[in-house]
Each structure stands twice: as structure tokens, then as C-alpha cells.
Amino acid sequence: MEADFQYEPVRxxxxxxxxxxxxxxxxxxxxxMREDAAAAGFRIRECCSLEEYAQGPLGALGDLVLVDCAEASADALALLSRLDMRGGKAGAQLVVSTTMGALDxxxxxxxxxxxxxxxxxxRAERIIAIGRVLARVPNLRLREMGEEDRLMLLRLTEQVGQIAERLEQLSPGQREGGGAFRFESPAPAWRGEGEDYEVARDGSDRPRLPEAAxxxxxxxxxxxxxxxxxxxxFADPAWDxxxxxxxxxxxxQQVCVTSLCIAAGVPATTALRWIGQMVDADLLVRVSDPHDRRRAYIALADRTADALARYFAAVGATELAVV
Structure with missing residues (x-):
């Protein structure tokens, strides 16, 4: 009998x-996106272009908002900012797809x-993203699925992600930043650290980062x-x-997301995964652009910079750089 992995309506x-x-x-x-959301058990509240939605009456936002924004036009970015504010206040979950050129x-x-x-x-990456949303819905049940089926579904999801990553590595444009990957925007509590890019000095003998050269x-x-x-x-994206x-x-200097992906020296998929993990671990922080509130950068957390300064002092980074 073929397993039925369809979701009951999400309530x-x-x-x-x-x-x-x-x-x-x-x-x-x-x-x-409409078909996949419906298959996952969601009721379609609205399905239209970004322009149609922006020009239409301000209606209630869905519990899940799926957005595809391929071009970072002024109107599109204004709408995304509105969705961010409304989604944050209403508790809606957003899944936003874009291009590498528009990522920042x-x-x-x-x-x-x-x-x-x-x-x-x-499409597989979008389905996985919807699955992550479903995983956050309390008391969600799947039809006719036992514990073995759940484990099989989890393994299948992981395999889809691995296959997608392998396909990306075969893509000619991957090294230039193409490919499908997920990057979660910071949670509301994720704060920037202003424009102070030096390790904090408190009058102690704490080491400072080596010179940029x-x-x-x-x-x-x-x-x-x-x-x-x-x-x-020698791939070590976290260290790079x-x-x-x-x-x-x-x-x-400030570092944008796309620049950091290139610096990682691995496919963008892998780089973004590491950045996300390091953000979750509070090793990296978001820094808002004081001149453009819609632009943000990635920087070291102060404690991370302090730890690196101590490490470089311990290994004698200046001597190592001469070798």
C-alpha cells in the first residue's frame, strides 16, 4: 500500500x-507555491502578483506568507518592509525567495x-521551507503515519536537501553565487552592534585583533x-x-551577505548554512545601515572578536603571516 504523506488541513x-x-x-x-501550500493543508487566502497586492485593499495577512521577489525594485522593497512589519506584529510566518543579485x-x-x-x-527547497513552517504548528498530525513513517519522511527531507546541494555544485554559475539555499533573517531580538568595529577596551591588558594587513x-x-x-x-567555511x-x-569596513558568501570559499549553499548556524550561536550579528534602514550587514559579535584577538595573540599571528 502506498504511503499517504498528505497533510490534513492545518488548523x-x-x-x-x-x-x-x-x-x-x-x-x-x-x-x-499555491499548489504546494494547498497540498500542505493551508487555505488560499490570496494569490496574486506583488504589484496587485500592493495596490489592492489592505486585507488580513495569511498565517503563512509565501513571497517570490526576483527584482529589488523600490516598490517591491517597500512592500517587503510592510510585510515584515505586519508579519512581525501578526505572528505570520514568511518564506521569501529571491535572487543572488537582490539578496542584500x-x-x-x-x-x-x-x-x-x-x-x-x-521547488524542493520551497517545499522544505513550508515543511519547516508546518513543524512549528502545535499538535499537527499526518494521516496514517506511524513513527517509522515519520523517520522516513525526515530522512527523505534531508536527502532532498543533499541532492539539491549536489545539483547546485554541478551548476556552472554556482561559484559566482547562484544556487538554492536558505538563509533565515534574524529574529526580532537579534541586535546590531552599531558602528564600533574594534574589540572593546576596558583598561585591561586584553589583546586586540592584529592589523588588517x-x-x-x-x-x-x-x-x-x-x-x-x-x-x-581544506574547506573550512566557518574559519574563512x-x-x-x-x-x-x-x-x-562593513560586509554584506553576498560578499561573505564569496569569502567563505565554498558554494553559496554551504556558506549560507554556516552563516545561519553562527548567527544562531551568537557568533555573528546583524548591523543596520544608519543611512538606509532597508540595508543590513554581517559583523563579528564583540565576544567573538575578543576570542579571536586572544587566539591570534596566543599563536603569534604576526609571525605566522610572515611565514
């Missing part, structure tokens, strides 16, 4: 079926609603290895991310 505590708002300018993407602008629009942000995703030399030395050895043998942000901090 809230009062027994009302949860609704979804689908917004996408690309018709085929809009149709896919789209990312900067969200500070209240903590959406899942997908970049150039395939020393850090850049260490980064260059790491990058040179791929000329002589298999790059996969920390090094790049440490050098930027020493230079008092």
Missing part, C-alpha cells in the same frame, strides 16, 4: 484552517518577522592552497568567514 487552536497568502510576479512560480536588498527589509529567505530555490595575508595564504591541492580537503569579518573589522 489553529480554535480549529480554524490556517491560511496562506501567495505573492509572486512570476506566474509559474506563483502557481507552484531583500535581506535588509526584514528585521521583525524572522522569515526564511531562499535564494534562487528549486596581517589578517589579509593569512587569508591570501589560505586561498593559495587551492592552486596546489584539492580545495575540498571569521577571518574575513575580522579583517573587515580591523579595516572598519
Amino acid at each position: 489553529d487552536a480554535a480549529g480554524c484552517q490556517l491560511a496562506v497568502t501567495v505573492l509572486a510576479d512570476r506566474a509559474h512560480i506563483r502557481a507552484e 536588498s531583500v535581506f535588509g527589509c526584514f528585521s521583525m518577522s524572522a522569515p526564511q529567505i531562499l535564494v534562487d530555490p528549486g 596581517v589578517l589579509r595575508k593569512l587569508i591570501k595564504a589560505r586561498q593559495l592552497r587551492v592552486r596546489f591541492l584539492d580545495a575540498q580537503l 568567514i571569521l577571518l574575513d569579518l575580522a579583517a573587515a573589522r580591523a579595516e572598519r
Whole structure:
């Protein structure tokens, strides 16, 4: 007998079926998102283009909001900012797909609603994102599924993600930042640390980060290895991310999400996963642009910068950079 993995209608505590708002300018993407949300058990509240939604009457937002924003136009970004505010206040869950070129602008629009942000995703990635939303619905039940079925579904979800990642690695444009990956915008409590990019000084003998030239030399030395050895043998995205942000901090430079993905030295999918994990661990923070509230950067948390300063002092980073 073939297993039935379809969800029953998703309902809230009062027994009302949860609704979804689908917004996408690309018709085929809009149709896919509508179909997948309906299959997951959501009632379609609204399904239209971003422009139609922006110009229409202000109606209630769905419990789930699926948005596809391929171009970072002024009107689109204004709408995303509105959705972020409304979603954050209403407790709606947002899944926003965009392109690599628009990532920085789209990312900067969200500070209240903590959406899942997908970049150039395939349909599988969108389905997985909806699945993550379903996982947060209390007391959700699947039809005719025992514990073994649940484990099988979990493994299947993981395998879909792994297959998508392998396909991305085969894509010619992946190294330039293409591919499908998820990046969750910071939760409302995720704070920026202003414009102070130096390790805090409290009058003690705490070490400071090395000069930017020393850090850049260490980064260059790491990058040179791929000329002589298999790059996969030395892939360490977390360390490359920390090094790049440490050098930027020493230079008092701000780092955008796309730039950090490139600095990680791995496919964008892997880089974004590591950035997300490091944000969750409070190693990295979001820094809002004081001149443009819709733009945000990534920086080291103060405690991370302090830990790196102590590490570089312990290993003698200046001497290492000379070697």
C-alpha cells in the first residue's frame, strides 16, 4: 500500500484552517507555491502578483506568507518592509525567495518577522521551507503515519536537501553565487552592534585583533592552497568567514551577505548554512545601515572578536603571516 504523506488541513487552536497568502510576479512560480501550500493543508487566502497586492485593499495577512521577489525594485522593497512589519506584529510566518543579485536588498527589509529567505530555490527547497513552517504548528498530525513513517519522511527531507546541494555544485554559475539555499533573517531580538568595529577596551591588558594587513595575508595564504591541492580537503567555511569579518573589522569596513558568501570559499549553499548556524550561536550579528534602514550587514559579535584577538595573540599571528 502506498504511503499517504498528505497533510490534513492545518488548523489553529480554535480549529480554524490556517491560511496562506501567495505573492509572486512570476506566474509559474506563483502557481507552484499555491499548489504546494494547498497540498500542505493551508487555505488560499490570496494569490496574486506583488504589484496587485500592493495596490489592492489592505486585507488580513495569511498565517503563512509565501513571497517570490526576483527584482529589488523600490516598490517591491517597500512592500517587503510592510510585510515584515505586519508579519512581525501578526505572528505570520514568511518564506521569501529571491535572487543572488537582490539578496542584500531583500535581506535588509526584514528585521521583525524572522522569515526564511531562499535564494534562487528549486521547488524542493520551497517545499522544505513550508515543511519547516508546518513543524512549528502545535499538535499537527499526518494521516496514517506511524513513527517509522515519520523517520522516513525526515530522512527523505534531508536527502532532498543533499541532492539539491549536489545539483547546485554541478551548476556552472554556482561559484559566482547562484544556487538554492536558505538563509533565515534574524529574529526580532537579534541586535546590531552599531558602528564600533574594534574589540572593546576596558583598561585591561586584553589583546586586540592584529592589523588588517596581517589578517589579509593569512587569508591570501589560505586561498593559495587551492592552486596546489584539492580545495575540498581544506574547506573550512566557518574559519574563512571569521577571518574575513575580522579583517573587515580591523579595516572598519562593513560586509554584506553576498560578499561573505564569496569569502567563505565554498558554494553559496554551504556558506549560507554556516552563516545561519553562527548567527544562531551568537557568533555573528546583524548591523543596520544608519543611512538606509532597508540595508543590513554581517559583523563579528564583540565576544567573538575578543576570542579571536586572544587566539591570534596566543599563536603569534604576526609571525605566522610572515611565514
